[in-house]
Amino acid sequence: MEVKNDKPIYLQVAEIIENQILNDSLLPDERAPSTNEFSSILEINPATARKGITILVDEGILYKRRGMGMYVTEDAKSIIIKKRKQEFYEDRMPEILKEAKILEITKDELIDFIRGEEND
Structure with missing residues (x-):
């Protein structure tokens, strides 16, 4: 640590x-x-x-x-997961979507990327 x-x-x-x-x-x-x-x-x-x-x-x-x-x-575990999901959606996701828009990545491309990552 x-x-x-x-x-x-x-x-x-x-x-x-x-x-x-x-x-x-x-x-x-x-x-x-x-x-x-x-x-x-x-x-x-x-x-x-x-x-x-x-x-x-x-x-x-x-x-x-x-x-x-x-x-x-x-x-405890479910409380932490719920809290961190909320932080992810509020803090990280807007930045990701903003950068995707700048790079002209479509929603479909993002979804395809996520689906591809889940299958690995």
Whole structure:
């Protein structure tokens, strides 16, 4: 794990956990890495790690077991997928469509490309 400069560290902490859930490295009811583990591995302030974890608690992705740490909720994966799809449609797709228009790529060409990618 490595901290990048392209986004705030606390968001990167949240994203690391989300990615572990999406790739099934962290399953429902499994303990998530602690703030101290993150601060040690990434060499960051524990408060920064806590801020990222708090975001996931607020979103219903993690829950706290008193005295035991943070654990993955049953619905965590579906919550993350829904959130990331929404971000994809709102943030990335408009840029893709704008670039396609500039390059005179038709909707049919885009659809053909997507269908071709799905079959690989």
